[in-house]
Amino acid sequence: MQAAPNSQMHRHLFSRFPKFTSHDAEEVRHQVSRIFCDHDLRVVGKSQALNTQIHFRQGKRVSYGRMLYGATVDIEPGNLDDFYLIQIPVAGQEAIQYNRHAILSNTRVATIISPDLEFRMRHERNAEKLFIRVERSAFEQQCAQYYGHLAHGALHFNPAIHLQHPSLQSLKRLLDWQLYEASEGDLFDQPLVAARFEEVLMMSLLGSLQHNQPSHFDTGHIAPGFIKRAEDYIKHHAHLPLTAGDIADQVGVSIRTLFAGFRKYRNTSPMRFLKQIRLEQVRHELLHPKSDTAVTHVALSWGFTHLGQFSADYQQQFGELPSETLKRSGG
Structure with a gap:
């Protein structure tokens, strides 16, 4: 940076x-x-x-x-x-x-x-x-x-x-x-x-400046079905520039409710889940490379800009570096 x-x-x-x-x-x-x-x-x-x-x-x-x-x-x-x-x-x-x-x-x-x-x-x-x-x-x-x-x-x-x-x-x-x-x-x-x-x-x-909106709210009750709908939406739209607001808006809740639900029922956050899905998509492209496939290009196309952190996250999830996946696949 x-x-x-x-x-x-x-x-x-x-x-x-x-x-x-x-x-x-x-x-x-x-x-x-x-x-x-x-x-x-x-x-x-x-x-x-x-x-x-x-x-x-x-x-x-x-x-x-x-x-x-x-x-x-x-x-x-x-x-x-x-x-x-x-x-x-x-x-x-x-x-x-x-x-x-x-x-x-x-x-x-x-x-x-x-x-x-x-x-x-x-x-x-x-x-x-x-x-x-x-x-x-x-x-x-x-x-x-x-x-x-x-x-x-x-x-x-x-x-x-x-x-x-x-x-x-x-x-x-x-x-x-x-x-x-x-x-x-x-x-x-x-x-x-x-x-x-x-x-x-x-x-x-x-979160930092003074404005006229209240800083407190009730997260209410969150049902497992709501979490599943959010997961399905993320899986089918991970190629888009999704934000937490997009996901929350799609399933009809606030951002804090969305995060509270994922924390309670999945022990993660919606954005970490999105990252996991994108890592899986990167792995799929590296396992099925084209003649010009490069790790950096694939990572950037899926929104990973800090390449060192991307490699560490990839290795933690799949047990090997992305370059090793590409090499093993003949890329």
Whole structure:
């Protein structure tokens, strides 16, 4: 695993994903609206000129990027409607105002803007930020799966993220790593892996940040038939980028109920069961190789990205290394 970026490296992330560069205010407003939402944009002061740069890597449910305006600007989007926006300044600062409150966001204080929050912000001339766009439908589905339902209407976060707070250090490390990997690595090119990373990000935000959903719930009674249906679904869909939320949604329970059921009746977790099924599929391909079959390619195609851990898990389950299976099969 690559090391997380330091503060200087942050300012070069997503350089291989250029979206646009412009000095024209109307073009900037139009192009930014295509990534985010329609908004009013005003350059503060007649002596300033825009030098806007945006780098953007689009994903299925989560997208990543870096941007700067090159001038002090006032931005009034109203609200975002269909996505959550995480903003992490890497230089300078921006002020965000909402509901008679204000947040001064800088390298120590990030923000998460919920879709229904009406806000405006001033982005200072020397400000540059990383951002993460999470689709609303995916995030609220994840929340409903995680807690069993949305108890208090739409999911709404407290906007301020104090990155130096001791309770948020695990989340900060996760954000650093995901941003770096999305920028510099190739794991996000694997659909199975990208889906898991998106789910981990959403669940980590739910578990770490303040929001309006309850943190307690009743797991209720779980029947063995429910577990069997989940197992059958996993077996028949292991080739897809399954997440715990997908499985829970398919059988009609929350993620915690799903995990509690597998723990009680199978002494494992649904994701470990999925890994076991995928290991069996890898073994099947290695036992019936084609002329170009390679262990690394087969492992990656089934979602195993940490090859050392994959080999150890494979050996523990089957009593031999994957390379030994392929060699024994004539591959």
